[in-house]
Amino acid sequence: MQEPYSAQEPYAIEMLHITKRFPGIIANDDVTIQLRKGEIHALLGENGAGKSTLMSVLFGLYQAEEGEIRKDGKTVHINNPNDANELGIGMVHQHFKLVQCFSVLDNIILGAETVKNGFLQKDEARKKVLALSEKYGLQIDPDAKISDITVGMQQRTEILKMLYRDNEILIFDEPTAVLTPQEIEELMQIMKNLIAEGKSILFISHKLNEIMEVADRVSVLRKGKYIGTVNVADVDEAELSRMMVGRDVQLKVDKDEAKPGEVILDVQGLTLASKEHKKNAVNNVSFNVRAGEIVCIAGIDGNGQTELVYGLTGLENPTSGSVKVCGRDITHASIRKRADLVAHIPEDRHKHGLVLDYPLEYNMILQRYYEPQFTSKFGFLKRKEIREYSDRLIEEYDVRSGQGSITTTRAMSGGNQQKAIIAREIDRGLKFLIAVQPTRGLDVGAIENIHAQLVAERDKGCAILLVSLELSEVMNVSDRILVMYEGEIVGELDPKKTTTEELGLYMAGAKRDPQFQKGRG
């Protein structure tokens, strides 16, 4: 399976036969990972495959029941993140751990400050940071506030945090999820620079193309089990995805030409104020979605997509403009008043989509509990009808859970929680569906399933507005792409005619279709 590694040079990190159990589940079942010095070792697996758990064990957040960890061939015990840090293990988390109102420099030195007589010695720190930034090609402005800089620069700050602590083993947890294509290119280069300087990298990802590009070897996990380690040079994407999922996966979405019908959603000059800054979060946006087409809003996270959806669904009140669905003006209608027009798969399933402490059946009726089919004349819940309805959705949409309808929603996996939301929203049978990042954090199998359902709804004549940060999703699922940049639509693209590079230029604000004039800000 893998060629012997020179015995003279011990592995940078070895995790041998790690087993970690949680009540009712084995998160890691006899997993072995060996990281060579100076390599980029990818850790590939679907969501829930146990990647995060394994890294948490390495980082000292969990203790494994079985197995051992070795550094440079010697057994070590990592009981908490401080131990990990002392062993030179650093991690860039998927969600950055930065203090928003601190400067880049302050964030880098936080927790590892040089202090003399109780006073910070920032000058020394600054010199070290600037030297590191030069050495590895990590461009940053040490005095900029985190809240003012791009996501790419925030990530570079996180990387510098590790380097500042002289970490030798760097863990990158899904680092490209929030980046533009151009920023991803840069990151890949940075990772190569780090390797050239003798660092070792564990790169967690489920994006096959990135692994193919940058990693030397890849270890695959599936459902907590170790599947194998292969040289990237010896495999192709199809083989990797087979290892990851355990079967052949349709990487391309199978769909026919869209047959757009009448206009369902009509948005004119929609503007929403921002809660964070003085500029408008959504500025003078106009577009429409027709029956039987999937229109995708592409863009980098934080360019007004969230607020646009809030405006369409009634979670926030627009300052100007109009929203019409099926000819009815709902610009200022309450959420309940638009319940018969707008189905909404929300961006954040835990914040908006579910009451996690409710049983699954109660979440299945969250959008229609007040309808006569679930509510008796005297205001009592019709328990039998609710159970039947929920059981039907579970069956039809293959929502898996421990105890079916009565499972506490919190106890379900993220993928099945998302499936429950999708079942609930699609089953409302409305003409207009907003799906915001419907596949975020889901594994390839679940993504395939959800995409197929969206396409099926489209073919039934539903107008679908898809908001996605995932380029492959944007390119594969949509019939029409609208790119949002800084609260405005800057281009309309045909997914069949454009390329990811062109899309990236629009997303980064480097290109703008003259047909979409600049708004008044």
Added chain:
Amino acid sequence: MKENKGFFGKPGVQTIMASLICIVIGLFFGFLVLLLIHPQGAWDSIVTIILNFITRSSGPAKIKALGNTLVKTSPLLMCALSVCFCYKVGLFNIGAAGQYEAGAGIALFAALGWGLPWWVCLILAGLAGALLGCISGALKAYRNVNEVISGIMLNWITLYLVNMILTKVKDPASPYTLPLAATNPKAVIPGAGLPAFFANNRYVTLAIPLAVIIAIAIWVVLNKTVFGYELRATGFNKEAARYAGMAEKKNIIVTLAIGGALAGVGAAFLFLTGYQQWTTTQTSVPGMGFNGIAATFLGGLNPIGTIFSSFFIQQITDGGALIDKAVYPSQISDLISALIVYLCGFTMFFRLIIANKLARKGGSK
């Protein structure tokens, strides 16, 4: 093992176990304090506190004392329901004390000043409490004022307001309000034959069964109705409630109004029996509302559970009044219930221990 898990594995059973552990540890610490103050009588005193009415000399005396404890349990239960109901919606109704004062003030004034019958006084007391709840609720919903802060402020405002109003119907020679039965017999909640079961304790009235019925009704509303579905959804996840089109602002106000009404009626349940008169010179917020918080948590945040926890807290409070005052301060029972409440903070912790123990047992087999 299977049956074992079936019984002790149930969340409800675990909650009750956890509450019992709180009680035992609380009593133990109370005993330690008694020991420190005066070792000789400590054991007898802690027994007295627990047994309360059972320590009385004769059978009828015991029954009569039990009746008195029940009379005071019903307002406590109502305050506990008030706190419990709001808590389910994610609101901490510390204003129950003030709503209780408002209920007492209006009920007594309507009875003594206007000569109205008991049921009208009861309704007015509920409305007064609801009004106070509305104020806190509106401040919370529209201005995001924390209901704890506005509740505490209103507790004091209401206390002095009620003192002022009730001065008009007070006994000229004392700070107490006029005796109820003598001034307006119509305003006394009817006993409906109940006193006969309690050695002719005339303070035992319909208030007691009513409070229990209301507790059950609250449980039904929370768990079986659409209204309860909405309220609990709002309590668990406000954002999801909004996403589902629930009127979350309205729900906050309605919840606190209902909580207020419960506490207000609770006050009427006590003062309209004639068991107690309002002291118009009092300068501290009555403990009933705060004890309600204790009973809520000890009752496992369950309306049915609060029936029992309210009785228990009233039981040890009355028991505390029976111990030798020359040696021990009667506040010892307050101390014990405070300890128990404090320990209730660990209820989840105890539940976890019980659950873990079970899991380990299950694993070893």
